[in-house]
Amino acid sequence: MKIEGWEKISGYTYKGYSIVNPIHNANEDTYYATILNLNQSHKPKWDMILKTTNGSDIITFRIEDSLTKHLLATSGLTKENIHTLQKFRVEYELLIDDILETAILSKVVKNVNGGTTGIINQVQNAGTPVTYSIAPQSSNVGLPKSGSLSHQSIQSQLIQQLKELQEQMDKINSK
Secondary structure (H helix, E strand, O other), X not given: OOOOOHHHHOOOEEOOEEEEEEEEXXXXXXXXXXXXXXXXXXXXXXXXXXXXXXXXXEEEEEEEEOOOOOEEEEEEEEHHHHOOHHHHHHHHHHHHXXXXXXXXXXXXXXXXXXXXXXXXXXXXXXXXXXXXEOOOOOOOOOOOOOOEEEHHHHHHHHHHHHHHHHHHHHHHHHO
C-alpha cells in the first residue's frame, strides 16, 4: 500500500484536531501521524496509525491516546477509501466525529449515573427525611393524618424515573 502525498496531510485540521508529523515505515505498509487537540491549552496528543493486514486490501485506521494507548476509534478501509488525500480526509473527519460523539454520550451517562457525582447518587444521598403533608393538620377535613408523603418515597420515585430514563438512553445508544 502506498499513499501518494502522505506528507501533505500535515496541517489538516477538523474541529480543532490537527494532523502533524506524518511518516511511514520503510515498507510503506504502516503510516503514522500525530493529532494535536488545539482546543485545549496543553495540546494533548493522539496517535493515528494506518496499517495493511499482511498484503491484503484491508487497511486498519486507528486513533489512540498517546499516553494511555487507549483506542479511541478504529475503522476498516480499503485502498479505494484513501486513494486520494480528499478521500482520506473524509475518513479522518468521520473518525473524529465518532470520538467526539462517544465522548459526549459518555459524559451524559456519567452525569446521570456517575458514581458520587451522578444525578442518581445525588438524589439518593440528599439530606434527611422530611414529611410533607397533603392537608393542613389542624383542620378537620376528614383526611387521615397518615396522608403524608415522605422525602424517602419522593426520592425513590425520582430514582426509579432516572433509572427508566437511563434504560431508554441505553436503548437509543445501542441502535
